[in-house]
Amino acid sequence: MAEGKASSGGVQSLERAFELLEHMADAGREMTLSELAALSGLPVPTIHRLVRTLVNHGYVRQELSRKYALGPRLIRLGEAASRLVGSWARPHLARLVDEIGETANMAMLDGDEIVYVAQIPSKHSMRMFTEVGRRVLPHSTAVGKVLLAQLPERQVTELLRRTGMPAHTEHTITKPAVLVEQLASIRDQGYAVDDGEQELGVRCIAVPVPGAPTMTAISISGPAARVSEDRFTEVVPALKNIATELSTALT
Structure with a gap:
């Protein structure tokens, strides 16, 4: 042929x-x-x-x-592409840090895991658990949950069955039914929150990057005392604006 x-x-x-x-x-x-x-x-x-x-x-x-x-040959291509995507994202994340004052992250769903591909740290001395290249399961992070919310429920259930839902803190959601119910709310509101579920005392807020070639999300993370619920009305619109910019840059 x-x-x-x-x-x-x-x-x-x-x-x-x-x-x-x-x-x-x-x-x-x-x-x-x-x-x-x-x-x-x-x-x-x-x-x-x-x-x-x-x-x-x-x-x-x-x-x-x-x-x-x-x-296995795809691994090298994927790693090189991730580095390039991270370099394209950093100027956008830097503006988010300037506006919000907390660490900004970008992550992708890679198979059953979340991989962090870019980060701009805040000027505060406290550092988050996240770092570029780190892989985590999606059920305990804001970026993971906001991306799971984009998938059909059957696909989410299958993923959770493969990975399990290990507890990282006393606040980690470990029951699939509870998480699936939360994902419905996340889908409606357009953002997800990790409230000490991956690291005690740390709160993260994430939104998806619409139309990205690979399922992608950005987030800000910081101490819960600084990233209070009162700031959600400030943080979420800022995240969504940067996500829209990144969507244009990545497509």
Whole structure:
């Protein structure tokens, strides 16, 4: 089968290969050719040809079960892309720090985990647990919860079943039903709060970055005494404004 041109002017086989990689990433698990065919609408022989090419180059691996999963060569690309995204985000986060006075963070949902890709610390001496490159489970962070709120409930339930909900503090939500109920409120109000759930005495507020290519959120974090509930009406609009700017920069 010759390589065709996609309607956008791109190379069709490349577009299809990237689509298959995205399906694997969204699934977060090994997949069969028939599953990929059902999701993509492509015939199995076409998918097999594309997947074999990706396997040969290390972007997909074939398991003993004959299922397919994302390959290790993507790690280097992902890390390089994360560094670039972080560099693009830092000027926006710096303005957020100037406006709010607390540490600003940017994080993405990577598989079942949250990874912090950019941070601008506040001028205060107290430092938060977050740092660039750190990975955490989403149930105990504001960025994690606001991103989970963007997913279908079934997908959230499956993720929580895979990861568990370990307690980091006495305030961590450890019951899926309780978190799912909170996610409905987060979805309605457009922001999430971590109130000492990851680190005692620390409060974080997060909003999603709309339309980002990868599920992305930004947050501010600081001592609960400084990030009081009285400041939510100030902090949330500031976060949403920066999130809109980042959405334009990332798309």
